[in-house]
Amino acid sequence: MILTADYHTHTPYSHGKNTVLENVTAAKKLGLKQIGITDHGFNHLLFGLKRRNLVDLRGEIDEAEKLTGLKVLMGMESNLISVDGDTDMKERDLEFFDLFLFGIHEVLKYKSFSDMYNIMLKNYFAYSLGRKPAQSVVDSTTKAYINAVKKNPVDILTHINYKCCCNLKEVAQCCADYGTYIEINTKKRHVSAEELNIMAETGVKFLIDSDAHSSDRVGDTAIAEQLIRESGISTENIDNIDGRLPDFRFTEYKLRHL
Numbered sequence: 001m002i003l004t005a006d007y008h009t010h011t012p013y014s015h016g017k018n019t020v021l022e023n024v025t026a027a028k029k030l031g032l033k034q035i036g037i038t039d040h041g042f043n044h045l046l047f048g049l050k051r052r053n054l055v056d057l058r059g060e061i062d063e064a065e066k067l068t069g070l071k072v073l074m075g076m077e078s079n080l081i082s083v084d085g086d087t088d089m090k091e092r093d094l095e096f097f098d099l100f101l102f103g104i105h106e107v108l109k110y111k112s113f114s115d116m117y118n119i120m121l122k123n124y125f126a127y128s129l130g131r132k133p134a135q136s137v138v139d140s141t142t143k144a145y146i147n148a149v150k151k152n153p154v155d156i157l158t159h160i161n162y163k164c165c166c167n168l169k170e171v172a173q174c175c176a177d178y179g180t181y182i183e184i185n186t187k188k189r190h191v192s193a194e195e196l197n198i199m200a201e202t203g204v205k206f207l208i209d210s211d212a213h214s215s216d217r218v219g220d221t222a223i224a225e226q227l228i229r230e231s232g233i234s235t236e237n238i239d240n241i242d243g244r245l246p247d248f249r250f251t252e253y254k255l256r257h258l
Contacts, residue, residue, distance in 0.1 A: 001228075002073070005240045006219050007036035007099060007156060008077065008183065008209035013057050014039030015047035016022045018215035020057070024064040024072055026218040033245065035216025036099045036209075037061055037105055038075035043088035043109040050078060077158055081120055082111035083140055085147025087154075095258055100250040102148055102185075103158035104141075116258040123164035133165050146174045153253035155246075156181045156207060162190035172199035179249040181239065186223040187211035193230035200233040205241045 004147050009023050010016030016023070020037055027035040037057070039049040051058070058074055065072040074097055078089040083217050087102050088109075095102075106124065110116035118140045126133040133141075147172075148154060157180055159169065169189070175182055182199060184191075191199075200206075208224040210217050228235065239246040 001225060001235055001241050002220050002243075003032060003208060003242055003246060005032055005205060006210050006212070007032035007035075007073065007075065007240065008101060008158060009035060009212040009218055010039050013053055014049050016213045020060040020072075021064040021067065022215040022221070023212065023218050024068050026215040028068045028070045029107055030219040032070070032219055034071040034073060036073045036075045036101075037166050038077045038099060038101050038209050040105070041076055041078035041088040041102075043079050043081055044105060045107045046108060047138060048088075051093070051171045055194060056161070058096060066146050070248055073098040075101055076153075078102040079108050080104050080119060080144055081108060081149070082115040083144045084111075085144060085149070085151040085181070086111055087148060087152055089152065089175040094254065095106050096254070097250070099156075099248065100152065100154050101156045101158050102152070102154050103160070104162070106163070112232070119164075126165075127163045138165045138167060139144050142170050145171045149178050149180050150159055151206070153250045154180045155248040155250045157181045158181050158209070159188060159190040159211065161195070162188060168195050169202060170197050172202040172204040173234055175205040176202045179247070181207045181246060184208045184227060185211050186220050187213070187217070189223050189227070192226075193227055196227055196233055197229040200231070204237075205246070206238045207246060212256070
């Protein structure tokens with residue numbers, strides 16, 4: 001299994017250590033065909049990308065692409081901020097980006113206190129005690145994920161179920177229906193082999209992403225390789241390995257609407 005592209009990396013524009021060019025250079029050395037620069041979303045209170053920096057970020061990405069000859073996609077790991085499926089990637093922001101990721105994170109500005117309570121606090125309280133959240137919390141998280149996939153032209157759902165719990169089969173089925181990839185994140189192990197199999201049964205497609213916060217982790221696949229061996233899912237379900245590149249729904253959305 002050879003990684004073709006890494007679509008989830010961070011830079012100092014949010015929570016990363018290395019520059020855009022350093023991440024892209026690392027990807028080039030590994031023989032990747034594409035890389036995504038996907039800093040944390042605007043509503044992250046500690047490490048969020050600033051809208052005022054979008055032009056500068058685009059400039060660095062264009063320069064890195066020119067210097068290395070590698071395709072570099074400007075994306076954002078946006079934050080789920082409401083049970084209704086809102087993210088901090090707004091319609092006015094879409095023109096700046098090539099790639100649309102989203103996930104659940106801590107320390108965010110949510111749409112309302114109720115959304116913060118139902119998405120984050122209930123999940124993280126259970127996680128901190130080593131317990132599975134109540135079924136009502138699982139149902140609420142599932143609803144939020146599904147609403148986000150339906151409401152937004154999301155390319156990749158990042159580290160699903162990390163410090164939160166949803167009905168993986170229902171969310172994966174929605175992603176399969178709408179053309180959103182589910183990430184196998186190699187920064188942290190966020191699902192079990194059994195859970196990966198449950199999602200794969202829906203026909204959803206996966207991407208392996210490093211979630212690199214430093215250039216030395218760009219292209220890392222170790223956790224994914226172990227998980228795939230344990231689960232036995234077909235590598236044909238993974239669209240960024242062995243020369244394959246994914247078809248992103250956001251690309252099609254931009255062609256039709258922007």
